[in-house]
Amino acid sequence: MIQPAPVLTAAPARALIDEQISIRGGFLPPHCPVTVWARMHSDEGDLWEAFAHYNTNASGAFSLSSDASVGGSYVGCEPMGLFWGMQPAPGGREVPLIHRLRKRNVETPFVVRISLLEGHVSPGEGQTTELAAVTAERWYLTPGVKRTEIRQNGIIGTLFIPPGEHLGPFPAMLDLWGMGGGLQEYRSSLFASKGYASLSLAYFGHKDLPGPPSRVNVGDSYFKAAFQLLQDHPQVVPDRVGIIGLSFGCYLTLRIAAQTGVKVGHRIEKIDCPLMYIVGEDDLSASSVENADETLRAAGKSHLFTRLSYPGAGHLIEPPYAPNARASINLVFLLLVITMWGGHPAPHAAAQEDAWKKVLDFMELIPDICHAL
Known part of the structure; x- marks a missing residue:
């Protein structure tokens, strides 16, 4: 049998900033460690990121809506933790921890790339293996406003x-x-x-x-x-x-x-x-x-x-x-x-x-x- 490739989904892929999105992973080995990593650029060009560690269930799947993060930017069951847990990525401006994320141009979305990584890892601290990825758009403006x-x-x-x-x-x-x-x-x-x-x-x-x-x-x-x-x-x-x-x-x-x-x-x-x-x-x-x-x-x-x-x-x-x-x-x-x-x-x-x-x-x-x- 051919094993399907790992999959990561984010639905809806386009949503208002105050709407929850469902992030799920599947077609993975049972009870295996994975990392979910989200990153995006602010309107000023700074890179912001958050990551969390999960373990797949017996079916080789996990969901941020029902499963708990065991490490990373947050712990516990936090469906939107990858968004509110974001911080400036290392290597940015000299004082990255005292910047505030604010949307300057509401006519464009925040575009968030979400990656599924092998193992419990800290992105940016060594080599990582990306198993799957998906993009989500986060808008402040609905069409027609x-x-x-x-x-x-x-x-x-x-x-x-x-x-x-x-x-x-x-x-x-x-x-x-x-x-x-x-x-x-x-x-x-x-x-x-x-x-x-x-x-x-x-x-x-x-x-x-x-x-x-x-x-x-x-x-x-x-x-x-x-x-x-x-x-x-x-x-x-x-x-x-x-x-x-x-x-x-x-x-x-x-x-x-x-x-x-x-x-x-x-x-x-x-x-x-x-x-x-x-x-x-x-x-x-x-x-x-x-x-x-x-x-x-x-x-x-x-x-x-x-x-x-x-x-x-x-x-x-x-x-x-x-x-x-x-x-x-x-x-x-x-x-x-x-x-x-x-x-x-x-x-x-x-x-x-x-x-x-x-x-x-x-x-x-x-x-x-x-x-x-």
Whole structure:
């Protein structure tokens, strides 16, 4: 009998970044050690990788969805560990462990090559035998999403509209990032892929914004105008516009929700809309737990407040399956600093997966919550 060649599959081969893929191997000897190795290039050209050790079952097969890794970048049954477990490959830039993986061009995917290697090995530390390989595409943008650069009335951002020229109107999100500045589009593009019009807004550190780039030069009227732009868009439901913020963007989210012009420190009690606060309990950049407690206490409206708290998660709770950066080089006020974000790989990954699902569920439930009020 002719023994079939080893096979490795990844399905679906093309998927959104927040969707799980099933990775399986077969036609291998029973109870034999193998290594699964994933690698891809960031938009900056850096090579990122993760690997894990598995043992085949009596039938000569294994599955990342049901079998446990016994070593490598992670251990245990982690179906998406090869993605959230990625780190910069050795031999890259001088300080590879303090880089942060972020998608700069959402119109192209991350292309991940996944290899099946013979034995329990550490790729890059000697000769390896590749038994099979497969490629997976990881997208932030589903086909048909319309991307438009916004440069009007002083507003700098990128607007994403879900697929379907004659569909809508859609609920919408105003998307705010932190003091790293610039214009980040990957969360907004993913929101649009899930059916939400989304405006990623630049407010600091962008060449098209006014004034010195080393400080925030826009005020409350800027954020109010951006919110109004979304409300007035013909493909947006005007009374279903939400705001999401990360890091300093969280402060701005609360400020906008409490109406512009309210003094810092006395803005919170005027919030009259549902609020979800996501906390990483291992946050090394901000006092997230204390800030969440203070926000709830100041608002005095527990019926509007949903708090998600995750042990072992750090500051940067982003869409699912992105590798966590416990520390990274961060550009703040034109200064390069190393920022401690916190978070441990496995619990942080679990937090990102759970929080993203609950954010989407929360957005769907908001009309019911408001009606009940």
